[in-house]
Amino acid sequence: MADTTTEYNNVIKHCKDLFLKKTKDYGTAWRIMRPPSITDQIYIKAQRIRTLEVKKVSKVGEDILGEYIGIVNYCVIAMMQLALPEEAEENLGYNIVDKQYSEKVDETRDLMFAKNHDYGEAWREMRISSLTDLILMKIHRVKQIEDNGGQTLVSEGLKANYQDMLNYAVFALIKLGLAEQN
Numbered sequence: 001m002a003d004t005t006t007e008y009n010n011v012i013k014h015c016k017d018l019f020l021k022k023t024k025d026y027g028t029a030w031r032i033m034r035p036p037s038i039t040d041q042i043y044i045k046a047q048r049i050r051t052l053e054v055k056k057v058s059k060v061g062e063d064i065l066g067e068y069i070g071i072v073n074y075c076v077i078a079m080m081q082l083a084l085p086e087e088a089e090e091n092l093g094y095n096i097v098d099k100q101y102s103e104k105v106d107e108t109r110d111l112m113f114a115k116n117h118d119y120g121e122a123w124r125e126m127r128i129s130s131l132t133d134l135i136l137m138k139i140h141r142v143k144q145i146e147d148n149g150g151q152t153l154v155s156e157g158l159k160a161n162y163q164d165m166l167n168y169a170v171f172a173l174i175k176l177g178l179a180e181q182n
Contacts, residue, residue: 004116007179011170012105014178015072020098028092030077031084035158036146038078039139042165045070046135053129064128065176068169071135075166079104082159108163112170123171131172138165 033041045067052064080100092100116123123131138161145151145158173179 004113004121004174007174008109008112008170010179010181011173012072012109014181015069015076015173016101016105018069019073019076019101020094023094023097028090028097031081031088031090031092033077033081035078035081036143038074038081039142039146042071042074042078043136043139043143045074046132046139049132050129050136053132065173065178068172068176069178071169072166072173075108075162075169076101076104078162079108079159082162105166108166111160111163112167115167123168124175126171128172128175131168131175135165135168138168 030038049064049067052067080097083100083104141155142158142161145155145161150158
């Protein structure tokens with residue numbers, strides 16, 4: 001049986017390394033984005049994955065792996081944005097970003113292990129295309145919650161949906177072999 005902890009951590013290491021390199025290149029330019037814009041970025045990536053899954057051809061040379069990595073990192077951005085007060089600095093220091101990234105991912109990984117225990121790692125038997133569809137469904141939920149001013153009656157909030165999308169993207173990356181590339 002595969003070691004989910006090691007695979008998960010390897011995928012996150014790859015995603016975080018890329019994120020931190022981009023932070024060195026661009027700073028925290030993403031801080032300008034409002035939560036609905038971040039949701040739309042995740043939607044664009046998930047929709048592109050779905051299109052590539054159906055058409056089987058990319059005309060711009062970017063692959064599904066890179067799009068799932070983008071989903072992981074945009075979900076972390078969304079959770080960081082939700083946690084920061086509106087008046088927070090736009091330019092966050094590298095060490096703050098590094099720490100916040102780890103905190104958001106650690107909390108999300110803990111949620112995954114709790115759910116994994118209850119579901120018995122059912123994701124391992126799922127098709128990658130089903131993970132894509134689950135992410136798209138969660139995006140539609142998030143958009144509805146955003147349209148409702150962040151209010152829900154009985155449903156999970158924004159953060160829980162971003163955490164689920166992040167975990168689905170990590171599962172897809174494990175299934176696509178990224179965990180073995182580290």
